[in-house]
Amino acid sequence: MSTSTADLQHGQGHSDDPHHQHHFADMEQQFDTSKIGMWLFLATEVLLFGGLFVGFGLMQARYPQEFIEAHEHLQRPLGALNTVVLLISSFTMVMGVNAAQRGDKKKLVMFLTLTIICACIFLGVKYFEYSHKFEEHLLPPRWYHAQATDTVRDAQGNVSHGYGTFFAFYFMMTGLHGIHILVGIFLLAWIAVRANRGEFSHAYYTPVDLVGLYWHLVDLIWIYLFPLYYLIK
Amino acid sequence: MSTQTHSDKHEHGGPAVYTKTLLALLFLTIVTVGASYVDFGSGNVVIALFIATIKASLVALFFMHLRWDKPVNAVIALAGFLFLGIFLMFDFIDFGARDNLRPVNFNGMPVIQGASGASGAPAPAAGTEKKE
Numbered sequence: 002m003s004t005s006t007a008d009l010q011h012g013q014g015h016s017d018d019p020h021h022q023h024h025f026a027d028m029e030q031q032f033d034t035s036k037i038g039m040w041l042f043l044a045t046e047v048l049l050f051g052g053l054f055v056g057f058g059l060m061q062a063r064y065p066q067e068f069i070e071a072h073e074h075l076q077r078p079l080g081a082l083n084t085v086v087l088l089i090s091s092f093t094m095v096m097g098v099n100a101a102q103r104g105d106k107k108k109l110v111m112f113l114t115l116t117i118i119c120a121c122i123f124l125g126v127k128y129f130e131y132s133h134k135f136e137e138h139l140l141p142p143r144w145y146h147a148q149a150t151d152t153v154r155d156a157q158g159n160v161s162h163g164y165g166t167f168f169a170f171y172f173m174m175t176g177l178h179g180i181h182i183l184v185g186i187f188l189l190a191w192i193a194v195r196a197n198r199g200e201f202s203h204a205y206y207t208p209v210d211l212v213g214l215y216w217h218l219v220d221l222i223w224i225y226l227f228p229l230y231y232l233i234k
Numbered sequence: 235m236s237t238q239t240h241s242d243k244h245e246h247g248g249p250a251v252y253t254k255t256l257l258a259l260l261f262l263t264i265v266t267v268g269a270s271y272v273d274f275g276s277g278n279v280v281i282a283l284f285i286a287t288i289k290a291s292l293v294a295l296f297f298m299h300l301r302w303d304k305p306v307n308a309v310i311a312l313a314g315f316l317f318l319g320i321f322l323m324f325d326f327i328d329f330g331a332r333d334n335l336r337p338v339n340f341n342g343m344p345v346i347q348g349a350s351g352a353s354g355a356p357a358p359a360a361g362t363e364k365k366e
Contacts, residue, residue, distance in 0.1 A: 033304060036303075036307060037306060037307065037310065040307045040310040040311060041310055043310075043311065043314070044310050044311060044313060044314030045314075047311075047314035047315060047318060048314060048317065048318060048321075051314075051318035051321060051322075052321070054318075054322075055318075055321055055322050055325050058322065058325075058326070059325060059326070059329055062326075062329060063329075077267070077270075081263065081267050084263050085260060085263060088256060088259045088260060088263065089256070091256075091259075091293060091297050092252055092253075092255075092256040092297075094297070095247070095252050095296075095297045096249060096252060099247065099248065099249065099252070213297075213298075214298055217293055217294075217297045217298045218298075220293060220297075221290050221293050221294065224286050224289045224290050224293065225283075225286050225290065227286075228266055228270070228282035228283065228285070228286050229282070229283075231270075232266065232267065232270035232278075232282050233270075233278065233279055233282065234270065234273065234278045234279075
């Protein structure tokens with residue numbers, strides 16, 4: 002029953018915090034409301050990528066042999082490297098949120114910068130992977146060039162559409178994920194600039210927390226993309 | 235009736251917990267890459283997705299704070315995956331019940347092994363198509 006004067010004011014909506022908007026009872030409710038909104042958005046993101054995962058699964062069931070042969074063209078070490086980079090970036094992000102919760106501006110800016118660096122490394126590795134595939138014409142069906150290793154062919158020697166279909170899904174899903182990384186870099190930079198201006202404190206760090214959630218979801222999607230594309234036999 | 239202060243309510247986990255989570259995630263990455271070099275037949279997909287789900291749960295519980303959050307956020311997150319599961323299930327039921335899934339523009343490509351061509355869909359003139 003130890004309720005301080007500050008907490009009573011908090012509960013009655015007399016918070017002095019300039020970020021407190023009048024239609025919320027207190028900062029606590031305002032924070033929770035923002036967070037629910039972010040989770041609803043993340044649920045729609047799960048469904049957005051989910052549709053593509055279902056399509057990938059169906060086409061893999063449709064062209065099992067082609068998908069196994071096509072996935073051999075992906076560079077497993079690069080995929081594993083990118084997985085490690087994204088996991089580390091999730092760690093630096095959550096450390097940034099932790100710094101924000103404690104009102105440690107210096108560490109917050111540092112961890113946000115580290116997260117941005119990891120994101121850039123990820124996109125750099127993706128650039129090398131994509132250019133390799135462009136050179137080899139490992140592309141969606143219309144532009145796909147038959148590889149010597151492709152075994153599923155018709156009587157005339159034309160290769161199955163399954164190979165190109167694999168790369169259509171590969172570029173669609175890793176591309177959409179890459180766009181999310183790119184958006185994440187801008188969001189992180191925006192948060193870092195605001196943090197540097199001293200806009201966040203232990204009482205108000207909602208944007209840091211929500212961008213953090215977004216960033217972890219991008220990591221979470223890659224956790225499924227990596228084994229499905231690089232490791233499936 | 236304990237009234238916590240704002241910072242008390244949100245400051246969970248901490249660097250030690252996050253470091254352990256990261257180490258667990260990196261360890262599981264090594265395990266899943268290692269497992270992909272061993273042939274378990276159709277078990278490879280199951281193992282890969284099982285490990286991915288453990289990793290995703292670690293990220294959601296610790297990095298995304300669901301472990302300490304108000305339950306409503308976890309309910310929303312799980313609802314997303316629940317509906318994805320329903321979507322996935324019905325699509326594969328449909329796939330399994332079809333004899334021939336080939337769209338018209340895939341005309342001429344090899345058919346699925348063991349698929350009987352008794353599909354009711356209007357099949358285009360297909361010269362190289364093998365139908366039983």
